[in-house]
Amino acid sequence: MGAQFLLYLIMLFLSLSNLSSHATIENQSHFFTLMKQSLSGKSLSSWDVAIAGERPYCNYTGIGCNDEGYIVEIDVSRWSLSGHFPANVCHYLPQLRILRLGHNNLHGNFPAGINNCSLLEDLNMTYSSLTGTLPDFSPMKSLKRLDLSYNLFTGDFPMSITNLTNLEWLNFNENGGFNLWQLPEEITRLTKLKTMILSTCMVHGRIPASIGNMTSLVDLELCGNFLVGRIPPELGKLKNLRQLELYYNQLVGEIPEELGNLTQLIDVDMSVNLLVGKIPESLCKLPSLRVLQLYNNSLTGEIPSIIGNSSTLKILSLYDNFLTGKVPTNLGESSDLTALDLSENHLSGDFPPNICKGGKLLYFLVLDNLFTGRLPATYGKCKSLLRFRVSSNFLEGPIPEDLLGLPHASIIDLGFNRFSGAIAKTIGNGKNLSELFIQHNMISGVLPPEISQASNLVKIDLSNNLLRGAIPPEIGNLRKLNLLLLQDNKFSSSIPKTLSSLKSLNVLDLSNNLLTGSIPESICELLPNSINFSNNRLSGPVPLSLIKGGLVESLSGNPGLCVSIYLNTSDSDFPVCPQIYSRKRLNCIWVIGASGIVVIIGAVLFLKRWLRKETEILEQDEILVWSSSHVQNFHKINFDQREIVEALVDKNIVGHGGSGTVYKIELSNGKTVAVKKLWSRKVKDSASEEQLFLDKELKTEVETLGSIRHMNIVKLYCYFSSSHSNLLVYEYMPNGNLWDALHRGRDRDFLDWPTRHRIALGVAQGLAYLHHDLSPHIIHRDIKSTNILLSADYQPKVADFGVAKVLQARGGKDSTTTVIAGTYGYIAPEYAYSSKATVKCDVYSFGVVLMELITGKKPVEPEFGESKNIIYWVSCKVETKEGAMEVLDKRLVGLFMEEMIQVLRIAIRCTCRVPALRPTMNEVVQLLIEADPYRFDSCKSSNKETSDVVKS
Structure with missing residues (x-):
């Protein structure tokens, strides 16, 4: 009887197991049905839920099962999926260990129920466009990797992560919608944590000293926040730390010597803070240090000489401090240095002679210092250089012969020094050279014709030197040339006619030289924005178009110049050309005689007609004088x-x-x-x-x-x-302005998303030109949709510069105090209360325009609420269950949703209340290019090693 009962129990157990297994198979199959119902994307077509057989889903792409047939992994990252991820995933997949959904366009809030997956070890939802508040993560006791970076989360930061004591990887980078929060002491409970990235996610307050107890940390990144106080010396206990990123905060005090205990440290960046004191020697002799960036602080003292012995250093960026003394003589001798930026300090002495011995140096930037001596001849052998900038120092002697002909260099800046000698013919080897600045030196000799072989030159400034002889006619071959400054030299001979070939020329200054001969008529075809031929020895008639172009002042100081008698010369001191006057006088006598005969013969017959005609001519002449004398x-x-x-x-x-x-x-x-x-x-x-x-x-x-x-x-x-x-x-501009196209347009004029994206990109490129490519830079100060005009093919053009402000502060500072300008709804908050206009004010206004393009709404509408604008409305909407999708222009529903969400993310960054956290317009251009609606892979890529260190 006992044996029969035991057999019964075994059969019952097997039956229940089979039933449970069958239920699991059905649940797991049903989940994939839900996935295909709630998400769209080409890659999902490979999941055929109708295939017969047991557990077919184990063979699906991106799916992993264990030996028992339970799904343990879902990895659909970068699948370009769009829609809602199904709720309660672990109800259907109870054994799930890995869930990777990154780089997709998931609608709405953080998917419900994921936080109840108690066995989940790896959760990656980076770049998923998720919004709203985050849940309690406490049930996820097994979690080892959590990556929620680059989303649009708002509300309170989820402090419950401090309960996840198995965490090894934590990344909340670029979630700037959180309320301000402080790093809690409880964070130190995460003793297994190796990577903690909490950049640009609204952390404020002090860095807890107790973080020093998290000795498993390999990567600590707290940049782009509002951290204050001193850097705790306890960080020196993080013996495994390889990367320390604290830049863009408000940290004060000295850099702790204790950081020199971090013998594994590779990358250190504490730039853009309020740090003072000396650079610790202990930090500079770290055995594995590759990147040291401390720029834009208030550091003093000398650069520790020990750093010259480093065999690992690749990037050293210390610009915009108060450093003094000499640069270590042996810097670059033992390591493959890639970038050196010591600009805007008080450094002196000679340059290290073997800085590019490793053959990898790309950037050598030391402008605005007190350096003396000569440029080492070895610098002419730095074949890898892209930018070489040593302007505003006290350097002397000749320019190394091969320096100007470096094959990859795009910018060579030697201005405002005491260089002497000639410009070598080897400049013709500079095939990649775009900008050449040697102004305010003592360069002599002739300008070699070989300069024309540097065919990519866009800007040349050789002003205030001792150059002599002729301006080589070959310079007309530089078809990309935009700026040519040769003033204050000793150039003689005539102005070469070949300059008329420079169709891109915008600025031409040949003043204060010894130029002779006449002004070529062909040059007047260019009529650049700025032209100056004053104070030379030019002679002959002034071309008519220069007079009408209002450029008379640019010709002063040339006693031999003269004008035609027929011109209105009241605004100039030029005499009438003598030979022209004599000829005109004879012609005038002949005309008067002939006219007298005609008048005598037909005085009565034609008097009335003649008077009427003369009146008409006088009226026309009055219009002509009106329009031509002040042009x-x-x-x-x-x-x-x-x-x-x-x-x-x-x-x-x-x-x-x-x-x-x-x-x-x-x-x-x-x-x-x-x-x-x-x-x-x-x-x-x-x-x-x-x-x-x-x-x-x-x-x-x-x-x-x-x-x-x-x-x-x-x-x-x-x-x-x-x-x-x-x-x-x-x-x-036949298509009017963007405001009318968006808010008053008829159905036939409706702008689809690719057109709106093209408009956004074009405006961004125009503003980037104003902010970064002009010198001095320009702040528009009134960017709005009515000031964006549209051509026949909807190419955008920024207009109305009535309140533009030119940045003329020394050192390229990006602000100026002025009266309030701009338009309500577009004005950056800091501009409204400080009256300080910066380029970041334009970025904010552009962000508002982006929101207009994305939502189809005006910057201020009654539905936003009293005293509320589109930025407030968007920030509130993205917190709701429907998420960011609800703010998109309803007329565009179903089209390019992922790309629109990408641009919405850009708009939110542009309109961040903290100016320092807004991107530059150059960055915005790149982000918009990556959000191209016709681009297959719009994922962002970056090269941190060069982007952080290089100044334009």
Whole structure:
């Protein structure tokens, strides 16, 4: 009887096991059905849930099972999935150990139920576009790796992670939507933690000294936060630490000597803080140190000489401190140094002679110091160099012969020193050279024709030297040249006609030389923004277009120049050309005699007709004088200004702005232009404050916009005026402005996402040009959708520079205090209360424009609530269950959702309340390129080793 009962129990157990196994198979199969129902993506097509057989899902791509047939791994990262991840995953997959969903477009909040997966060891959801608040992670006792970086989480930081005592990897990088929070003492309970990345996630307060007890740490990154106080010396107990990133905080005090105990340390970055004192010698003799970045602090003292003995150092970046003394003589002799930036300090003495002995040096940047002596001849052998900048020092002697011809160098900057000798012919070997600056030195000899072989040159500044002889005509072969400054030298001979081949030339200055001969008519075809031929020995007639272009002042100091008698010369001191005057006088006598005969013969018959005709001619001449005597051209134009004046009639009005009326004028040559007629000067007394402001605003817009050459900046053709009016003539943009296209457009004018992305990218490229490519840089200060004009093919162009501000502070500082300018809804918060305009203010305003493009909403709408704007509305929406998807323009639903979420992430970064955490416009351009709606892989890639250290 007992045996039969035992047999019964065994059979019952087997039956229940089979039942349980069958249930598990059904649950796991059902989960994949849910996945295919809630997510979309091409890669899911390989999961055929209809295939017969036991546990077919174990053979699916990205799925792993154990020997019992339980699913233990799901890895669908970078599958371009879109949609909601199913809730309660571990209800269906109870044995799940690994879940990797990164680099997908998951809608909504953190998926419900994942935090109940008690056996889960690896959870990776980086770049998943998730939003909202995070749950309690305490049940996930087995978790070893947690990566939730690059998402849009908000609310309180999940302190429950301190209960996950098995954690080895923790990454919350780039989650700037959290409320401010402090690192708790309980974080030290994570004794197994090897990687802790809490960058740009709103950490404030002090770094707890107890972190020194987390001795398993290999990688500690707390950068881009609001940390204050001193760096705790207890960090010196982290004996396994290889990477320490504390940059972009507000840390004070000295760098602890105890960091020299971290013998495994490879990468140290404590830049952009408030650190003082000396660089610890103990830090510089670490045996494995590759990267040391301490730039933008207030460090003093000398660079420890021991660092010259390093055999591992690759990057040393100490710029913008108060360091003194000499650079270690043996720096670079024992290691493959890649980048050295010591700029903006008080360093002196000679340069280390063997800095590029390793053959890997890319960046040598030491500008704005007190260095003396000669450039070592060995520097001419640094074949790997990309940028070489030593300007604003006290260097002397000749330039090493091969230096200017380095094959890969794009920027060579030797300006503001005491260099002497000649420019070597080897400059022709600089095939990659883009910018050459040797201004304010004592360079002599001739400018070698071989410079024309450096065919990628865009900028040349050789001003304030002792160069003599002819300007080589071969320079006309530099077809990419944008800037040519040769003023204050001893150039003689004539101006080469070949300069007219430089179609990209924007600035040309040949003033204060010994140039002779006439001004070539062909040069006038260029008419660059800035031209200066003053104080030479030029002679002969001044080309008509230079007079009409308002460039008379740029010709002063040339006694031999003269003008035609037919020109209005009231604004210049040039005499009438004698030979022209004599010829004209004879012609005039002949004409007068002939006219007298005609008048005598037909006086009565033609008197009335003649008087009427003469009146018409006088009226036309009045228009011509009005339009030509006060004209400033910025581009070559092929229309008659009279047409502009005659077309200023009501039927051509297309709009009224804050400063005047805008006309659309179709010219006889088939070209259409836009003309802004500013308020009449007679409206107010010319000395009134309002009028002075208008004149200043006009001057700002004319000078700023006229100097710019960029496909995404609206083109200002010319400016001309009379005593009662000012006119600005622009290229006409047939599709109006972005505001109208987004908020007033008809269905047939609807902008799809690829078009909106192209507009965003174009505007970003225009602003990047203003912020990074001009010198001095320009802050627009009024970026908004009404100031973004659209061409026939919807190419965007930034317009209205009436409140632009040029950055003229020394050292390229990016701010200036001024009166408040801008438009409500677009103004950065710090600008509103500090009146300090920075490039980051433009970044903020651009972020608002991005949100307009993404949402289709205006910056301020009643639905946002009283005193609330689009930024507040978006931040609230992304906290809801529906997530970021709800803010997207409903007219674009179902199209390019992943790419739109990517751009939304960019917009949120651009509108961060903390200016330091906003990206630069160069970075924004790169991010938008990576979010191209037609790009297969839009994942972000970066090269930290060079991007962190290199200054443009």
